[in-house]
Amino acid sequence: MHHENAQPYLQIRNLTKKFGEFIALKDISIDIIENEFVCFLGPSGCGKTTLLRVIAGLDIQTYGSIIQAGKDISSLPPSERDFGIVFQSYALFPNLTITRNVAVGLENVGMPAPKVQHRVDELLELVGLVDQKDKYPAQLSGGQQQRVALARAMAISPGLLLLDEPLSALDAKVRSRLRHEIKELQHKFAVTTIMVTHDQEEALTMADRIVVMDNGIIEQVGKPEEIYRSPKTKFVADFVGTMNFLSGTIVSNGTAKVGDVVLTCDTEDLPVGSSVMVAIRPEEINARNITNSDSNIVQIEVLHIEFLGSFCRVKLGGGDLKDVSLRADFSISLTRLLSIKVGLKLKVSLPSKFICIYLTD
Amino acid sequence: MTTNIKNISIVKQKSSRDDLTMRVCMILIGLFLAIAILLPLYTMLSKSLENKEGAFIGISNYVEYFSTPSLFLSAYNSILLSAIGTIILLLVTFIYAYALTRTQMPFKWFFKIIAIIPLLTPSMLGGISLVYWFGNQGVAKGLLMGESIYGPIGIVMGSVYWVFPHALMIIITALSITDARLYEAAVALRTSKIKTFFMVTIPSCKFGLISAGFVVFILIFTDFGVPKVIGGMYNMLATDIYKQVIGQQNFQMGAVVAVVLLIPAIIAFSVDRFVQRKQVALLSASAVPYEPKKSKGLDLTMLMFCSFIAFLIICMIGMAQYAALIKFWPYNLSFTLDNFNFDLIEGGGWGSYFNSIRLSIYTALIGSIIIFFGAYLVEKGRGFSFGRNAFHAVAMIPLAVPGMALGLAYIFFFNNPNNPLNFLYGTMGILVISTITHFYTVSHLTATTALKQMDPEFESVSASLKTPFFRSFQKITAPICMPAILDISVYLFLNAMTTVSAVVFLYSTNTRLASIAVLNMDDQGELAMAAAMAMMIAYTCGGVRILHAIGTHNILGKTQRWRSK
Numbered sequence: 001m002h003h004e005n006a007q008p009y010l011q012i013r014n015l016t017k018k019f020g021e022f023i024a025l026k027d028i029s030i031d032i033i034e035n036e037f038v039c040f041l042g043p044s045g046c047g048k049t050t051l052l053r054v055i056a057g058l059d060i061q062t063y064g065s066i067i068q069a070g071k072d073i074s075s076l077p078p079s080e081r082d083f084g085i086v087f088q089s090y091a092l093f094p095n096l097t098i099t100r101n102v103a104v105g106l107e108n109v110g111m112p113a114p115k116v117q118h119r120v121d122e123l124l125e126l127v128g129l130v131d132q133k134d135k136y137p138a139q140l141s142g143g144q145q146q147r148v149a150l151a152r153a154m155a156i157s158p159g160l161l162l163l164d165e166p167l168s169a170l171d172a173k174v175r176s177r178l179r180h181e182i183k184e185l186q187h188k189f190a191v192t193t194i195m196v197t198h199d200q201e202e203a204l205t206m207a208d209r210i211v212v213m214d215n216g217i218i219e220q221v222g223k224p225e226e227i228y229r230s231p232k233t234k235f236v237a238d239f240v241g242t243m244n245f246l247s248g249t250i251v252s253n254g255t256a257k258v259g260d261v262v263l264t265c266d267t268e269d270l271p272v273g274s275s276v277m278v279a280i281r282p283e284e285i286n287a288r289n290i291t292n293s294d295s296n297i298v299q300i301e302v303l304h305i306e307f308l309g310s311f312c313r314v315k316l317g318g319g320d321l322k323d324v325s326l327r328a329d330f331s332i333s334l335t336r337l338l339s340i341k342v343g344l345k346l347k348v349s350l351p352s353k354f355i356c357i358y359l360t361d
Numbered sequence: 362m363t364t365n366i367k368n369i370s371i372v373k374q375k376s377s378r379d380d381l382t383m384r385v386c387m388i389l390i391g392l393f394l395a396i397a398i399l400l401p402l403y404t405m406l407s408k409s410l411e412n413k414e415g416a417f418i419g420i421s422n423y424v425e426y427f428s429t430p431s432l433f434l435s436a437y438n439s440i441l442l443s444a445i446g447t448i449i450l451l452l453v454t455f456i457y458a459y460a461l462t463r464t465q466m467p468f469k470w471f472f473k474i475i476a477i478i479p480l481l482t483p484s485m486l487g488g489i490s491l492v493y494w495f496g497n498q499g500v501a502k503g504l505l506m507g508e509s510i511y512g513p514i515g516i517v518m519g520s521v522y523w524v525f526p527h528a529l530m531i532i533i534t535a536l537s538i539t540d541a542r543l544y545e546a547a548v549a550l551r552t553s554k555i556k557t558f559f560m561v562t563i564p565s566c567k568f569g570l571i572s573a574g575f576v577v578f579i580l581i582f583t584d585f586g587v588p589k590v591i592g593g594m595y596n597m598l599a600t601d602i603y604k605q606v607i608g609q610q611n612f613q614m615g616a617v618v619a620v621v622l623l624i625p626a627i628i629a630f631s632v633d634r635f636v637q638r639k640q641v642a643l644l645s646a647s648a649v650p651y652e653p654k655k656s657k658g659l660d661l662t663m664l665m666f667c668s669f670i671a672f673l674i675i676c677m678i679g680m681a682q683y684a685a686l687i688k689f690w691p692y693n694l695s696f697t698l699d700n701f702n703f704d705l706i707e708g709g710g711w712g713s714y715f716n717s718i719r720l721s722i723y724t725a726l727i728g729s730i731i732i733f734f735g736a737y738l739v740e741k742g743r744g745f746s747f748g749r750n751a752f753h754a755v756a757m758i759p760l761a762v763p764g765m766a767l768g769l770a771y772i773f774f775f776n777n778p779n780n781p782l783n784f785l786y787g788t789m790g791i792l793v794i795s796t797i798t799h800f801y802t803v804s805h806l807t808a809t810t811a812l813k814q815m816d817p818e819f820e821s822v823s824a825s826l827k828t829p830f831f832r833s834f835q836k837i838t839a840p841i842c843m844p845a846i847l848d849i850s851v852y853l854f855l856n857a858m859t860t861v862s863a864v865v866f867l868y869s870t871n872t873r874l875a876s877i878a879v880l881n882m883d884d885q886g887e888l889a890m891a892a893a894m895a896m897m898i899a900y901t902c903g904g905v906r907i908l909h910a911i912g913t914h915n916i917l918g919k920t921q922r923w924r925s926k
Binding site: 056057058060061062063064065074075076077078079080081083084085087089091093094095096104105108109152153155156158 | 370371372373374375376377379380743816818819821822823824825826827828829832836837840841
């Protein structure tokens with residue numbers, strides 16, 4: 001990127017956080033680049049919120065350091081750090097109007113009143129709530145409150161924006177609209193942003209990079225496509241998206257055996273004989289126009305069909321796979337084309353480039 | 362073990378200036394508490410181990426106490442009567458509270474108001490009324506079938522009367538937190554009403570009942586007003602302290618009795634705290650409030666029961682009111698206002714009434730500020746958890762300390778000529794301090810509860826917005842908690858107005874109080890005047906309660922507009 005930003009904006013080094021005996025974060029290190037939108041993704045209790053709170057100074061790490069814009073902030077109290085924050089509850093001050101909520105931070109840094117008014121209007125304009133400015137938080141909808149919280153956090157133009165599950169309290173429709181809006185605002189504000197979420201769809205759609213966490217460690221860091229296409233660990237493969245896991249054995253460099261079938265795939269130098277999990281996403285299983293040039297053709301039977309609106313999730317098993325079964329997502333048109341029904345025997349291909357292999361624990 | 366060798370030092374967060382200021386403020390209030398409760402208690406404990414000349418004599422005083430049957434007997438009496446009173450109260454208040462929360466009985470508002478009345482009067486008022494009803498010239502003396510009201514019967518009746526609202530509030534709260542779904546599930550499973558009552562109702566409020574039991578026990582056990590007025594020759598611990606100290610000037614033995622009074626109170630208090638901690642997670646967030654259904658038989662039975670209880674309460678306060686307005690019971694029943702001529706006798710006077718007003722205002726104002734601010738610092742401070750936990754622990758102590766013990770401890774501590782705070786002795790200042798301290802815990806808990814209900818992220822947001830803590834306290838926390846702050850100030854006002862137990866040792870000729878005047882008038886046989894003064898206190902407290910209701914309503918309307926959608 002820009003060469004003056006050779007230094008990452010936020011450098012997190014060897015962070016460990018203990019709550020008594022419990023280790024919430026284990027030796028975490030990441031770099032975050034200026035203006036980047038990073039999501040911490042993981043199941044509840046994985047340490048993502050703790051990491052966010054440590055970055056804000058709301059909790060203090062047991063070991064490790066944090067450098068923000070070249071300044072060591074490891075031991076600073078939150079009031080001396082440079083960040084804006086939006087919580088799941090929004091934490092809007094209920095007794096102050098929208099205008100006053102947004103103005104609080106500006107008043108605290110000693111901005112003169114006319115300038116405060118100007119800046120507040122500007123921010124409310126940006127989030128599209130100018131006409132609501134004299135109302136109290138309780139009079140706004142969840143989505144509106146969320147945007148007020150964002151405007152308030154951005155008022156003093158912090159270098160870092162922290163979002164703690166900002167969309168979880170909203171219903172599905174509003175949520176998907178706001179994903180887009182937040183991303184757009186982040187772009188306008190041009191602010192380095194960290195968002196904590198347990199919702200993979202949110203992370204995949206919004207983030208420049210995703211940090212997948214589990215049990216206090218980082219499982220994988222990468223662009224959304226990377227995370228989805230080539231999950232590095234079985235945990236990531238399982239947590240992000242849907243994945244078939246078939247137990248098998250490595251039979252040679254480049255092949256693994258599942259049931260009676262030998263599948264070609266990248267076996268990553270695993271020794272022959274290792275027991276492994278062969279993983280493939282349901283939507284990558286192909287049933288259209290299978291020819292001999294397709295890799296890993298398997299003779300299989302339809303066991304069960306689940307109608308999911310825009311597509312069908314089909315449970316396949318038997319045939320070459322014996323008692324192993326897997327799920328495949330077939331579009332409605334394909335289902336119609338092949339007249340998929342329970343008991344139908346068909347050929348599918350498991351393309352080797354979409355197969356991932358993980359050692360069985 | 363292999364990783365992280367370079368970064369092995371534990372990170373300690375630097376404290377911001379706000380953190381330090383908050384800590385200093387908290388330590389200052391903590392010091393106030395230490396001086397107001399810990400040091401006096403310590404002084405009293407050491408006094409109980411000394412002889413009259415001030416030499417340390419170990420536990421000899423206690424040995425003497427427990428080997429003097431007349432002294433020891435009063436401990437037995439206190440426990441016995443408190444236990445009887447507690448059982449009666451639990452039964453009566455449970456049914457009353459059940460009627461208010463779990464039935465569609467009509468006129469609930471009326472029964473709620475009536476139930477508050479005993480809170481507005483000093484505990485002696487019940488005793489005075491009982492004398493008029495059942496005393497030697499009492500109207501309904503015959504009902505006692507030859508037994509005397511002066512003694513255990515009177516003490517139990519008087520205690521049950523004034524403790525009733527305290528027990529009722531706890532049990533109503535316990536009965537209010539229930540999940541309607543449990544009852545629907547019980548009906549769906551065809552569980553009989555009786556079985557449901559024992560399977561759902563009782564378990565869901567058992568902690569409340571236990572808690573109420575302990576609170577009631579402590580209140581009766583440590584009360585001084587009722588046994589003083591109606592106890593006759595029947596000795597109780599609280600009156601013993603008074604007799605030892607005021608009557609015989611035997612301060613050491615007074616200290617011993619105070620400690621003996623203190624110990625069961627502390628035990629009961631600790632058990633109560635333990636039980637309450639268990640109650641926390643009874644109600645899940647998805648619980649649905651219970652809506653009682655109409656049931657003719659039950660509603661009518663409850664209406665009769667509550668009417669009877671309300672009738673008894675009205676009889677008590679009504680008799681005091683009547684007695685205050687008539688010339689000379691039972692010979693001249695014509696109405697007069699002469700009994701309000703308090704200046705006619707020694708030890709009373711209108712001055713004492715106005716002193717009480719001053720004490721109540723000071724206590725309410727200063728007390729609610731100190732207590733709420735202290736609770737804020739404990740609840741919202743960052744780091745320094747040792748200090749915050751210690752503060753919270755000390756703030757719990759006053760509830761376990763009976764007023765008589767507190768008052769006596771104050772004598773020992775503040776009357777010591779070597780104490781630099783000696784100048785407070787005999788002033789309004791010491792009355793204010795002792796009253797704030799005496800009622801500290803309940804107010805502290807009210808404040809803490811209100812603060813806990815606030816979104817904990819307000820502080821995080823404020824820190825990220827660089828809001829100084831006094832600013833967010835003033836602009837956010839205090840306005841949001843205003844209803845709780847008003848509750849605290851009224852609680853302090855009412856208690857300052859009606860209390861006798863701690864202040865009875867601490868007032869001077871210049872700082873006599875209305876409640877003390879009631880005692881003195883009763884001592885001098887001026888029962889009608891005592892009733893009149895007690896009624897003055899009741900009018901004032903009732904007025905303040907009404908003002909509080911109006912004020913809360915207005916303030917909610919004005920400053921809490923945000924609460925409405």
